[in-house]
Amino acid sequence: MSHSSEGLSAAEIAQAETDAARDAACDPVFASEQAHLDETYRTLERIGRAAAAKLEKIAADASADKDAMASELTANTATDDDILEMQAEFAQVNRIIDAYNLSHDLEAERLRNVEILLKQPYFAKIVVEAAKTGALRELYLGTVGMSDEHYERVVVDWRSPVAEVFYNQANGPTSFVANGRTVDVDLKLRRQFDIRRNKLLNYFDTTVAIEDPLLIASLTRQRSSQMQAITATIQREQNVVVRHEDVPVLLVSGIAGSGKTSVLLQRIAYLFYQNRTNLRPENLYLITPNELFERYISGVLPDLGEENPETLTWQAFAARLLPPSRGVGSAAVPLERLRELDAAMEGFAFEPGDFVSLTWRDKRLVGSDQMYAATLKHPREQAGAYQVALVRTWLEKQLAGRLRGLAATDEVQSELYDLPLQEQLRLFDEPLSPLEGDNIDEKTLADFAFLYLQDQCADAFRMLENDDWIDYDRIGRRITGGEGPTGLEWIYLKMLVTNACERNARYVFIDEVQDYTASQLLVLARYFREANFLLLGDPNQAIIEGTATFPQIEALFGRERGETVRCRLNTSYRSTPEITALFATLADRDEAMDISSVQRDETVPQLIECADDEAYVAALRECVRASRESEGLSALIVPWKQDVKRISALLGDDAPAVLDDSGRLPASGVVMLPLKLAKGLEFDRVILANASERVFPANDLGRHRLYTAASRATRDLAIVSQGPATPLLDAWKAR
Numbered sequence: 170m171s172h173s174s175e176g177l178s179a180a181e182i183a184q185a186e187t188d189a190a191r192d193a194a195c196d197p198v199f200a201s202e203q204a205h206l207d208e209t210y211r212t213l214e215r216i217g218r219a220a221a222a223k224l225e226k227i228a229a230d231a232s233a234d235k236d237a238m239a240s241e242l243t244a245n246t247a248t249d250d251d252i253l254e255m256q257a258e259f260a261q262v263n264r265i266i267d268a269y270n271l272s273h274d275l276e277a278e279r280l281r282n283v284e285i286l287l288k289q290p291y292f293a294k295i296v297v298e299a300a301k302t303g304a305l306r307e308l309y310l311g312t313v314g315m316s317d318e319h320y321e322r323v324v325v326d327w328r329s330p331v332a333e334v335f336y337n338q339a340n341g342p343t344s345f346v347a348n349g350r351t352v353d354v355d356l357k358l359r360r361q362f363d364i365r366r367n368k369l370l371n372y373f374d375t376t377v378a379i380e381d382p383l384l385i386a387s388l389t390r391q392r393s394s395q396m397q398a399i400t401a402t403i404q405r406e407q408n409v410v411v412r413h414e415d416v417p418v419l420l421v422s423g424i425a426g427s428g429k430t431s432v433l434l435q436r437i438a439y440l441f442y443q444n445r446t447n448l449r450p451e452n453l454y455l456i457t458p459n460e461l462f463e464r465y466i467s468g469v470l471p472d473l474g475e476e477n478p479e480t481l482t483w484q485a486f487a488a489r490l491l492p493p494s495r496g497v498g499s500a501a502v503p504l505e506r507l508r509e510l511d512a513a514m515e516g517f518a519f520e521p522g523d524f525v526s527l528t529w530r531d532k533r534l535v536g537s538d539q540m541y542a543a544t545l546k547h548p549r550e551q552a553g554a555y556q557v558a559l560v561r562t563w564l565e566k567q568l569a570g571r572l573r574g575l576a577a578t579d580e581v582q583s584e585l586y587d588l589p590l591q592e593q594l595r596l597f598d599e600p601l602s603p604l605e606g607d608n609i610d611e612k613t614l615a616d617f618a619f620l621y622l623q624d625q626c627a628d629a630f631r632m633l634e635n636d637d638w639i640d641y642d643r644i645g646r647r648i649t650g651g652e653g654p655t656g657l658e659w660i661y662l663k664m665l666v667t668n669a670c671e672r673n674a675r676y677v678f679i680d681e682v683q684d685y686t687a688s689q690l691l692v693l694a695r696y697f698r699e700a701n702f703l704l705l706g707d708p709n710q711a712i713i714e715g716t717a718t719f720p721q722i723e724a725l726f727g728r729e730r731g732e733t734v735r736c737r738l739n740t741s742y743r744s745t746p747e748i749t750a751l752f753a754t755l756a757d758r759d760e761a762m763d764i765s766s767v768q769r770d771e772t773v774p775q776l777i778e779c780a781d782d783e784a785y786v787a788a789l790r791e792c793v794r795a796s797r798e799s800e801g802l803s804a805l806i807v808p809w810k811q812d813v814k815r816i817s818a819l820l821g822d823d824a825p826a827v828l829d830d831s832g833r834l835p836a837s838g839v840v841m842l843p844l845k846l847a848k849g850l851e852f853d854r855v856i857l858a859n860a861s862e863r864v865f866p867a868n869d870l871g872r873h874r875l876y877t878a879a880s881r882a883t884r885d886l887a888i889v890s891q892g893p894a895t896p897l898l899d900a901w902k903a904r
């Protein structure tokens with residue numbers, strides 16, 4: 170959570186302002202920092218005004234130039250020289266437009282950055298002494314960097330190399346790496362600020378990292394309906410991940426609430442900064458557990474001044490690759506099945522019938538037998554990606570030729586005149602029916618008919634473009650001798666046969682990696698074969714049966730991509746020590762020892778064991794009522810999705826609104842949602858609907874499910890059980 174004070178209540182803000190005024194009166198450091206803030210704020214406002222004025226001027230100049238150029242440009246194609254001259258004029262106009270666009274984009278970005286900084290100009294100050302020269306530099310760190318009109322640094326970007334010394338959290342001799350050179354410095358001062366717009370609310374000079382007052386302050390605030398950036402309070406162990414050098418695979422295991430998702434998003438912002446000129450959002454893919462979660466995190470990068478990358482669930486990823494008629498199917502495909510396909514590809518050759526004819530209405534455009542014959546024209550090439558590419562090119566020509574032929578027929582041409590006017594305009598940009606007396610020449614008519622057929626045969630073109638003219642189902646059945654491939658196998662087989670992959674992806678991030686099967690991960694590793702992977706997860710939150718364990722993930726990516734680098738995050742920033750202690754008793758034994766929390770405000774989790782159904786419903790009702798009366802956002806977590814309706818009916822009018830995948834978290838109130846959907850989210854207060862042994866049996870899956878549910882709570886946790894609670898809670902009860 171950012172330490173911006175936007176989330177404070179009015180009373181807290183008023184108190185902070187009173188404190189600030191008092192501090193200013195008796196603390197010269199406070200007074201001088203407030204003065205610096207005032208000056209910075211004025212500078213930012215001035216930069217903002219200048220950028221806005223420039224934008225206006227660019228728009229006005231561009232519009233005036235456009236009008237002038239339009240009146241000068243004439244389409245003159247009388248002679249070759251005229252054509253050349255006209256082309257040169259158009260190129261010149263394009264260059265002018267590009268220049269306008271470029272300066273517009275630069276100023277718009279500057280204005281956007283000023284707007285970000287006006288909310289909170291900076292969050293920290295460091296004073297560093299260069300070891301070589303002894304020169305002292307005072308630097309103020311903010312969410313984005315900003316220089317004034319004289320190129321003087323006003324705010325230093327948190328991602329700049331020198332900011333590393335702030336995140337290393339230790340004063341004294343230290344170093345950072347800039348442009349490949351190590352720069353030795355002495356960190357003389359590390360000061361954190363609590364700032365709201367141009368008001369300094371507090372400052373802290375930190376010498377050691379034992380206590381981070383701003384972190385504590387930010388964590389004790391209420392959760393909001395959207396995840397917040399943690400720029401100002403990124404902790405040392407988290408910074409290792411954020412600023413990690415590029416490696417093919419970085420695998421982060423972290424306990425619940427240790428900031429995995431937060432760190433992932435900060436790393437994306439860091440990578441954009443590092444590769445400012447050549448990394449585009451479409452070069453990054455973020456694989457997330459569900460759409461509700463996607464919406465929950467979608468504001469973080471824009472708040473950091475960056476765009477969101479391509480964000481996809483597994484379902485959405487797979488659906489993009491599968492033909493429209495095919496469901497995604499189960500992800501529970503044993504890895505051996507994919508290995509079998511790998512083995513079967515050795516010496517693979519196409520056979521007649523391995524193809525799907527391209528058709529339009531009852532007409533065969535290109536037949537499967539022709540496709541097979543085309544593969545035989547390349548006998549020296551191994552069946553596989555190269556051969557597929559050659560046949561694809563042949564097919565494109567073949568299809569175009571066939572459509573040209575059809576476009577010349579009366580049958581097709583006569584259809585054109587029957588098209589509604591709107592259709593004609595969409596396809597040809599002009600109405601086709603000639604005015605009375607006019608005649609359309611034959612070539613133009615055939616061209617229009619060709620356009621019409623291209624539109625009509627969109628499906629055939631899609632099949633061609635996606636290499637779906639190959640019958641992977643049949644090939645799958647043929648080479649494994651079994652049933653047709655599942656959706657996941659289909660994608661894998663297609664990758665093997667055609668080499669389908671996303672080469673533009675440079676970074677892929679998989680959050681909640683413990684929820685993927687080895688086969689899913691293998692598909693992702695192969696599909697994004699050129700990308701560096703950042704995988705983040707928590708083995709204790711593996712709540713889906715049959716998913717890959719961390720050693721399996723390491724082995725799989727090790728095999729695919731060479732080495733896998735591991736990092737660990739063991740501090741929970743989400744939950745109070747009491748809640749953390751509860752879910753720590755459910756963690757894998759070797760990890761439970763290291764788990765810690767930095768939160769404050771102890772409230773002991775409540776366990777309500779109900780003797781009968783009546784007491785159970787009454788307890789749930791009471792918890793929901795109490796949550797409604799408390800501040801912030803609460804969740805009634807239902808262990809299994811199929812029980813949501815039943816519990817809703819039991820609670821009747823008291824039932825909270827049910828949240829599903831298509832929803833959005835409200836800012837406050839009580840929501841009801843199944844455990845699987847609550848993954849990755851957090852709530853001020855959690856009510857767990859039923860923690861009986863039947864629902865949470867004392868096995869690994871039960872333990873992981875209970876750990877995941879309990880760790881969604883930041884401050885209050887009420888566990889209600891229908892009958893005696895699961896023995897999984899015995900260790901906690903005995904504490």
Ligand SMILES: Nc1ncnc2c1ncn2[C@@H]1O[C@H](COP(=O)(O)OP(=O)(O)OP(=O)(O)O)[C@@H](O)[C@H]1O
Binds near residue numbers: 388423
């Ligand atoms: N360094 C930090 N400063 C301030 N807040 C932090 C920090 N690290 C994490 N948090 C907060 O802790 C909470 C948990 O973070 P996050 O959701 O990223 O953890 P996670 O490891 O992905 O959790 P889980 O695996 O349980 O879903 C969030 O509210 C986040 O803002």
